[in-house]
Amino acid sequence: MERRTLLGTLAAGTLGLGLASHLDGAQASQPAPTDPLADYKPRTFALEAGLPGLSKEMLGEHLALYKGYVTRTNALLREVRAAEAGATAPVQELRRRLGFEFSGMRLHELYFETLRDKAAAPGPAHPLQKAIAAGWGSFDAWWAAFKATCTMTGIGWGALVQDPLTGRLMNAWFQDHENAIPVGTVPLLVVDVWEHAYVKDYGATARAKYVDAIRPLIDWGLVEKRFN
Ligand SMILES: [Fe+2]
Numbered sequence: 001m002e003r004r005t006l007l008g009t010l011a012a013g014t015l016g017l018g019l020a021s022h023l024d025g026a027q028a029s030q031p032a033p034t035d036p037l038a039d040y041k042p043r044t045f046a047l048e049a050g051l052p053g054l055s056k057e058m059l060g061e062h063l064a065l066y067k068g069y070v071t072r073t074n075a076l077l078r079e080v081r082a083a084e085a086g087a088t089a090p091v092q093e094l095r096r097r098l099g100f101e102f103s104g105m106r107l108h109e110l111y112f113e114t115l116r117d118k119a120a121a122p123g124p125a126h127p128l129q130k131a132i133a134a135g136w137g138s139f140d141a142w143w144a145a146f147k148a149t150c151t152m153t154g155i156g157w158g159a160l161v162q163d164p165l166t167g168r169l170m171n172a173w174f175q176d177h178e179n180a181i182p183v184g185t186v187p188l189l190v191v192d193v194w195e196h197a198y199v200k201d202y203g204a205t206a207r208a209k210y211v212d213a214i215r216p217l218i219d220w221g222l223v224e225k226r227f228n
Contacts, residue, residue, distance in 0.1 A: 114218050119218055120222075
């Protein structure tokens with residue numbers, strides 16, 4: 001994607017709008033809608049059979065949770081529109097909930113589409129890998145810092161993001177779905193570390209083992225496409 005296009009999408013200043021252009025990745029099952037007022041539709045991901053280290057039962061529950069975010073996002077968008085048209089609903093609370101539900105929807109899509117068996121390994125010659133090496137010294141050193149981010153106390157997401165204005169990479173923590181996000185940055189990789197993402201398979205005290213299991217499932221071919 002051209003930087004000008006990326007900056008245009010990011011100018012909207014929200015996580016979701018800034019990510020819209022990334023949904024044409026190799027595993028995207030649904031192109032971006034041409035009607036900006038159309039309902040969002042749950043995307044499909046080849047995860048129902050499970051993956052090495054992630055059971056089909058746990059992933060099945062996770063996919064169902066994702067569909068709930070899509071449903072509630074559509075409902076909230078209608079409620080907000082009605083409130084803005086003069087209804088008496090408390091629109092401020094609706095807006096807060098919309099940020100949570102929409103970001104939950106979009107983050108799950110970014111996460112699920114990067115997970116696959118026999119995922120593409122990091123390409124050492126790719127500019128993203130060179131940027132990681134420049135920032136942290138090596139891929140393994142970056143991963144250690146990323147894993148530490150993913151195992152922070154709290155409910156949220158570990159993320160590798162890029163500031164499109166400077167190109168800088170940062171490991172970031174997205175609290176819940178919509179808080180503590182460095183504004184305008186583009187998520188290149190996100191890992192769901194809410195308890196529903198791992199407790200069924202690993203128990204409540206072994207989030208680190210879940211993050212270890214995720215590592216070989218990350219399709220770096222797709223992550224690298226998100227790098228600008
Ligand atoms: Fe989740």
